[in-house]
Amino acid sequence: MKTTKRLEQALMKLYNAYHQNLLNPEDCKACAVGNILDNHDSWKHLTNGHGSLQLSYVGRVHENLGRKFNGYAPSEILQIEKVFLEACGFKTPLCHYNKRPSNPTSKEVLFDGLVAVVALLCKLDNIDNVMDYSKLFEQENGQPVYHLDTFLA
Structure with missing residues (x-):
């Protein structure tokens, strides 16, 4: 399966963060976007609300200039963070009174986010979802349509 350079790099960073226990949805340097952007938190200035899709003035300037951060436009970065937080069980945008998971750094919560x-x-x-293995279970006349050795090649 062909992937883009930015996707490969992002997947590698997220994989390493997850397995090295360096992923934390409540830390701008250690959340999904923080890890994709090399553990910097400067991306948080692209919006006024953590988990919001609304670009701040700074975010709009970067977006309008066509700037990319490790291959991702500011609007894409905000989408990534919102999806991660919501899949981890947070109500977005983040606020001290909004819903949050009881254990935001549990492996199960983080896996759902990833x-x-x-x-x-x-x-x-x-690109087709690299984590979608549903084709492995497709059958035709009781026989598998795809075989594992050719599917993963």
Whole structure:
């Protein structure tokens, strides 16, 4: 399966963050976007509300100038973060009185967030979801349509 450079880099960073326990939805440097953007939090100035899709003045300037951050436009960065937070169980935009998961750094919560982010990253690049294995279970006349050795090649 062909992927884009930005997708490969993002997947590698998210994979490493997840397995090294460096993923935290409540930390701008360690959330999905924070990890994709090399653990910097300067991206938070692209919006006035963490988890919001509305670009701030700074975000609109960067968007209008066509700037990319590790390959992603400001509007894409906000989409990634919103999807991650909501899949982790947060109500967005983040606010101290909005719903949040009881254990936001549990592996189950983070995995749910990553599954949603990977689906969005693939969609942004017009690539089939790399985590979708449903084709492996398709059958025709009781026989598998795809075989594992050819499907993953």
